[in-house]
Amino acid sequence: MTGIDLVVLDMAGTTVADDGLVERAFTSAIGSVGVRVEDERYQGMLDHVRATMGQSKITVFRTLLDGDENTAQRANSAFETAYAELVAQGHCAPIPGAEDAIRALRGAGVLVAFSTGFARPTQQAILTALGWRDLADLAITPAEAGRGRPYPDMVLAALLRLGLADVRRVAVAGDTPSDVLTGLRAGASVVAGVLTGAGDRVSLAEAGATHVLDSVRELPSVVLG
Template identity: 65%
Template sequence: MSTSVGTTRLVCFDMAGTTVADDGLVEQAFTRALDEAGATITDHDAALRYVWATMGESKITVFRHLTRDDEAAAQRLNDAFERAYELLVDSGLCAPIDGAEQLLTKLRAAGVRTALTTGFSRATADRILTALGWRDLADLTLVPAEAGRGRPYPDLVLTALLRLGIDDVRQVATVGDTASDVLAGRRAGAAIVAGVLTGAHDAAALRGAGATHVLNSVNDLETLLLPTDIPQE
């Protein structure tokens, strides 16, 4: 399957692991949150395996599963996770994936709309965007609370389509580093559902979830989305 700037009008990008280098920050924050859980979660190894398997999903949803739908405990863990992650971001450990910022800039210059989506809360997402100087990089940023449900549901992609005035899901491309990202793109009906190898899941997991393309990094999207005959700045 191929597409070009003539047929793709919106690209929905995941953040951590896709456009933002993770370098274990999500896992570190989850570990710190689990350390605060005490008796709420006794098998930390099993919990971390579940966290790794569900990377890309809404974080509060993950904690609800781990606490067996104890909402108060899930909210406490989610708050602890976000505090830990924000401290890591504030420590200067947050960095862009090579080429991600340049690609988003080129897409917007070529008339393609862009959205940055994440399973984090709005406060954490804004912390990352501010740290990177990305508050105005994309046309839209979205978190699960603003779309209805997080990944693997299609809500983030479809909300971006609606808010940015895209006419057809076949004019949408998505890119992410997890099986949940891929499932969300497939369920939304996107024409290109790319998986990248810079984050949580490997090529087998991405292909198993239905990725149309598996790329080394988000930077490789340029050859799919920006034809060589389009002037690039």
């Protein structure tokens, strides 16, 4: 053991395959508030979505829509609906080896928490579709923690809710620079970037990842030694 009591895992791109679902749901959502694909604003908005992968979706929509709270909330609701529909249609699959990695960690006595930039209903829809409702010890969202990535709130909230005391005994894993920054700001001693999602080796390393892994399936060897 390396002294890790808790592993906080991102979902889309880290433990759950994204396969473009976020971009498809975004296109539907932004269209619902009047920005179509042919609109000159669309490509810049899509670029921002790509650059902020992993962050709270409502925060992203607030930025894109110039702080118009009502419109941002409408877009966010449309995003969550569109993503949930894609999940219900079967467009949801685990990253190969993710479930085995989580079971290995928990089998060794390490607690595991899922974190996400999605709202609670979407997170639960994904976990239900994969049969993962009981796979981890906790599933947490930005709304429950206070703020989403790149703030440390979800990691710290998971630590508190699971009754742990030392942030140095936490590992965080995710596929974006925002995931890495979240882990560093929370004080985790292991902050792993994975290459199965939006981030690449350079961007994850430059963000400060302590480890850059091909997949979350490699995480138990880091955490358990």
